[in-house]
Amino acid sequence: QQQVKQSPQSLIVQKGGISIINCAYENTAFDYFPWYQQFPGKGPALLIAIRPDVSEKKEGRFTISFNKSAKQFSLHIMDSQPGDSATYFCAASPYTGTASKLTFGTGTRLQVTL
Amino acid sequence: DTGVSQDPRHKITKRGQNVTFRCDPISEHNRLYWYRQTLGQGPEFLTYFQNEAQLEKSRLLSDRFSAERPKGSFSTLEIQRTEQGDSAMYLCASSPQGFGTEAFFGQGTRLTVV
Numbered sequence: 052q053q054q055v056k057q058s059p060q061s062l063i064v065q066k067g068g069i070s071i072i073n074c075a076y077e078n079t080a081f082d083y084f085p086w087y088q089q090f091p092g093k094g095p096a097l098l099i100a101i102r103p104d105v106s107e108k109k110e111g112r113f114t115i116s117f118n119k120s121a122k123q124f125s126l127h128i129m130d131s132q133p134g135d136s137a138t139y140f141c142a143a144s145p146y147t148g149t150a151s152k153l154t155f156g157t158g159t160r161l162q163v164t165l
Numbered sequence: 166d167t168g169v170s171q172d173p174r175h176k177i178t179k180r181g182q183n184v185t186f187r188c189d190p191i192s193e194h195n196r197l198y199w200y201r202q203t204l205g206q207g208p209e210f211l212t213y214f215q216n217e218a219q220l221e222k223s224r225l226l227s228d229r230f231s232a233e234r235p236k237g238s239f240s241t242l243e244i245q246r247t248e249q250g251d252s253a254m255y256l257c258a259s260s261p262q263g264f265g266t267e268a269f270f271g272q273g274t275r276l277t278v279v
Binding site for chain 2: 057093140
């Protein structure tokens with residue numbers, strides 16, 4: 052049972068553009084929503100995370116928007132750069148602030164072109 | 166390098182053989198996690214240790230899988246009687262205890278069962 056649905060599967064954005072990745076969840080027990088970036092041959096690395104008591108969190112060029120009533124959250128990458136080309140995973144956990152029992156989405160392969 | 170270290174990086178084994186992977190977490194991280202990632206999918210949670218105690222186990226962790234963390238330091242994941250469906254990347258992550266602590270993933274062990 053896929054509890055976190057992620058879209059799109061792949062995304063091509065021009066340099067300087069905005070990349071938007073969307074996720075939806077079903078389990079209302081989820082209380083922590085991180086986004087991970089993964090380069091080929093590497094493990095996932097935490098980018099930014101949010102709890103459901105806030106609707107938006109921004110760190111540098113990365114912003115999470117969270118809609119608790121719709122059970123949806125999204126990642127916006129502003130001024131996308133070629134170095135941002137990677138696979139991005141949304142995730143959710145019932146345990147705030149830990150990597151315990153994270154349920155990951157299926158990933159979005161982002162390609163930023165020149 | 167003081168990151169999470171996993172050994173070996175790659176393992177090819179014949180179906181039916183036993184394999185063991187090792188994870189060395191970041192020193193002083195008392196939480197350790199194992200995840201499995203198949204091609205084109207997000208990581209799936211397998212199990213979680215706090216110090217030497219195994220606190221959570223996913224239903225994905227069949228009786229052929231066993232994980233240990235003696236003395237709360239390094240951890241091993243053993244798969245007995247490997248099957249072709251066990252072919253995947255096995256990821257280890259660690260984090261310190263506490264609210265909002267980030268988990269750091271290792272580069273993983275790529276298992277191929279032939």
